[in-house]
Amino acid sequence: MFNPGHLDHNPEHNVYPDASLNHYEVAIGNKTNSNLSVTYNTSSPNQMPTFNQPMRDPDTFQLIRFYTTTVIIPFLCVFGILGNICNILVVSKQHTQVPMDKSAYAVLIALAVSDTICCVSLLPNGFKGEKQNFFQGMTFWLVYEMYGIYIQNAFSQISTWFIVIVAISRHIAICFPLKAKEVITLCKTMVAVSVVTIGWLLLDLPYIWSYKLNEISCEYNQTGLVLYYSLDVGVLNTNVLLNQVFTYIGMILGFILPLIILVYCTFRLIKAVKTSDSMQKQHRAIYIEQKRKAPTSHVTVTLITIVIVFIILIFPSECLQIWFFFSTGDKTDLIFTVAVICNAFHTLNYAINFILYTVVNAQFRRTFMGLILCHKGDTGISRGGMRGSATSGTYV
Numbered sequence: 001m002f003n004p005g006h007l008d009h010n011p012e013h014n015v016y017p018d019a020s021l022n023h024y025e026v027a028i029g030n031k032t033n034s035n036l037s038v039t040y041n042t043s044s045p046n047q048m049p050t051f052n053q054p055m056r057d058p059d060t061f062q063l064i065r066f067y068t069t070t071v072i073i074p075f076l077c078v079f080g081i082l083g084n085i086c087n088i089l090v091v092s093k094q095h096t097q098v099p100m101d102k103s104a105y106a107v108l109i110a111l112a113v114s115d116t117i118c119c120v121s122l123l124p125n126g127f128k129g130e131k132q133n134f135f136q137g138m139t140f141w142l143v144y145e146m147y148g149i150y151i152q153n154a155f156s157q158i159s160t161w162f163i164v165i166v167a168i169s170r171h172i173a174i175c176f177p178l179k180a181k182e183v184i185t186l187c188k189t190m191v192a193v194s195v196v197t198i199g200w201l202l203l204d205l206p207y208i209w210s211y212k213l214n215e216i217s218c219e220y221n222q223t224g225l226v227l228y229y230s231l232d233v234g235v236l237n238t239n240v241l242l243n244q245v246f247t248y249i250g251m252i253l254g255f256i257l258p259l260i261i262l263v264y265c266t267f268r269l270i271k272a273v274k275t276s277d278s279m280q281k282q283h284r285a286i287y288i289e290q291k292r293k294a295p296t297s298h299v300t301v302t303l304i305t306i307v308i309v310f311i312i313l314i315f316p317s318e319c320l321q322i323w324f325f326f327s328t329g330d331k332t333d334l335i336f337t338v339a340v341i342c343n344a345f346h347t348l349n350y351a352i353n354f355i356l357y358t359v360v361n362a363q364f365r366r367t368f369m370g371l372i373l374c375h376k377g378d379t380g381i382s383r384g385g386m387r388g389s390a391t392s393g394t395y396v
């Protein structure tokens with residue numbers, strides 16, 4: 001997920017696009033940030049913050065950011081949560097004795113879980129209003145502001161690498177069928193899923209230090225002691241070397257490397273599908289029988305579609321993130337508006353798999369309709385057809 005406020009290694013340049021229709025400004029010590037109207041002196045812990053909210057009519061860019069953040073993205077999050085729950089239910093209904101199919105189902109379920117977590121972690125953004133740096137007590141919004149970015153980025157990268165695992169597995173199954181039985185097993189797949197999950201949860205830990213929590217004052221009221229907290233720029237943004245190393249690692253492992261792998265695997269899969277179709281059509285009878293029993297192309301086409309849509313939706317956000325990191329100039333309203341729109345595309349990536357499965361894969365549609373209509377007998381799997389080949393189709 002694109003987070004402009006955490007990309008620039010110069011803290012003086014860190015500004016945040018807000019969801020508010022008003023323009024605010026915050027002064028923290030001798031630093032100035034945009035989008036919040038809280039002013040206080042950190043050297044005087046007993047001084048209460050003062051609010052200055054200069055009102056102005058919202059312009060077109062502010063309106064676009066506002067409705068994208070408060071309407072479009074929350075809608076996509078809710079749809080994504082429901083859609084990924086359906087994905088989990090449908091994929092878990094598939095029954096097969098083919099190890100490669102079991103491995104594929106495991107990764108697809110893990111992908112749906114990761115995408116669900118992404119949608120859940122992004123949903124509160126649509127309701128928190130303007131950027132806030134001052135909080136009364138340890139509230140949900142304070143915790144969310146500090147650690148929400150960590151959850152969002154970690155599971156965004158996890159979802160990306162789950163797609164990479166599926167792409168590599170499918171590439172091996174199609175292009176190296178004799179080695180597929182040994183390489184693609186449920187145990188090895190679960191190890192890969194675990195390594196990716198734990199690895200990115202550890203690699204993205206520096207996001208936790210995006211902010212520094214300050215206790216600025218306290219007072220007593222009818223309910224007892226009330227503490228006031230402020231969020232200041234954390235070590236991730238103040239330490240230039242840490243920020244640069246962290247950004248380069250995320251840029252290479254989180255975008256460039258997965259992109260190269262996905263493009264290569266997709267190219268090889270498309271080529272393999274074309275070659276297979278050409279050979280099968282030369283033997284029409286065999287082609288029809290194979291299509292009936294083991295429609296391998298269904299899952300391959302599904303995977304190719306997922307990868308292409310993934311690249312289309314993620315590429316603008318990642319490119320803009322790279323540009324933000326290397327750019328030293330001021331960021332305009334237009335740039336921040338583009339960033340919010342890119343975030344909407346990024347969110348759509350977590351929510352769209354249910355639509356892709358339904359449109360591209362007939363087996364998924366039949367199983368989904370079977371769940372809705374409570375047809376216990378139709379799981380969308382032809383067990384006889386699944387036993388025919390070591391490279392039988394993985395049905396989503």
